[in-house]
Amino acid sequence: KQEVTQIPAALSVPEGENLVLNCSFTDSAIYNLQWFRQDPGKGLTSLLLIQSSQREQTSGRLNASLDKSSGRSTLYIAASQPGDSATYLCAVSGNDMRFGAGTRLTVKP
Amino acid sequence: GAGVSQSPSNKVTEKGKDVELRCDPISGHTALYWYRQSLGQGLEFLIYFQGNSAPDKSGLPSDRFSAERTGGSVSTLTIQRTQQEDSAVYLCASSQGTGNRYTFGSGTRLTVV
Numbered sequence: 001k002q003e004v005t006q007i008p009a010a011l012s013v014p015e016g017e018n019l020v021l022n023c024s025f026t027d028s029a030i031y032n033l034q035w036f037r038q039d040p041g042k043g044l045t046s047l048l049l050i051q052s053s054q055r056e057q058t059s060g061r062l063n064a065s066l067d068k069s070s071g072r073s074t075l076y077i078a079a080s081q082p083g084d085s086a087t088y089l090c091a092v093s094g095n096d097m098r099f100g101a102g103t104r105l106t107v108k109p
Numbered sequence: 110g111a112g113v114s115q116s117p118s119n120k121v122t123e124k125g126k127d128v129e130l131r132c133d134p135i136s137g138h139t140a141l142y143w144y145r146q147s148l149g150q151g152l153e154f155l156i157y158f159q160g161n162s163a164p165d166k167s168g169l170p171s172d173r174f175s176a177e178r179t180g181g182s183v184s185t186l187t188i189q190r191t192q193q194e195d196s197a198v199y200l201c202a203s204s205q206g207t208g209n210r211y212t213f214g215s216g217t218r219l220t221v222v
Contacts, residue, residue: 034211036213042215043213043214043215043216044200044202045213046210046211046212046213049210089152091152091211093211095157095164095165096142096154096157096165097142097157097202097211098154099151099152099154101150101151102151
């Protein structure tokens, strides 16, 4: 059974800082890995999708990497803004999709 | 439709009653997933459908939970004899198939009183 772990559980940074969120998974037989954002009381918004054959994906200030052999992914956020405050979830897809518990990010003005 | 639609958005029910939660996936999406998110917790996988069949039901918490999908489209998650611990947000997602981007609905917030 796929186990997905996210570190840290919570992170607080001042505005403008670059930061890295970590995700690890136990079974490397995956189709893809997806990073989501969840705002309090809201649904999930897909940020980046990395196929198993890819090493990274970029969207604006976000960059996600995937090292399938070691079972790791990172989400890099450049020049963080208060609007980036949310919970970031990593999800790994095999035949189904398993989520980590998330990293709660707070960016202080 | 343009997105994944879930109904109702909120449901308050008395303990012991049955509830049905509905998910209408994006048209053409063959895969459909149900998750549960309790307050302050991560997403708990419940079940997924490929077409009308459910290859993996291992996430269903108890035999009070069941789900079906008809016509490869709408899915219904049924909870019988609801308990207070069933209170959570139930999220549905769909994709064109395994390995493709997943789109989530806004969820159904279930409160059992």
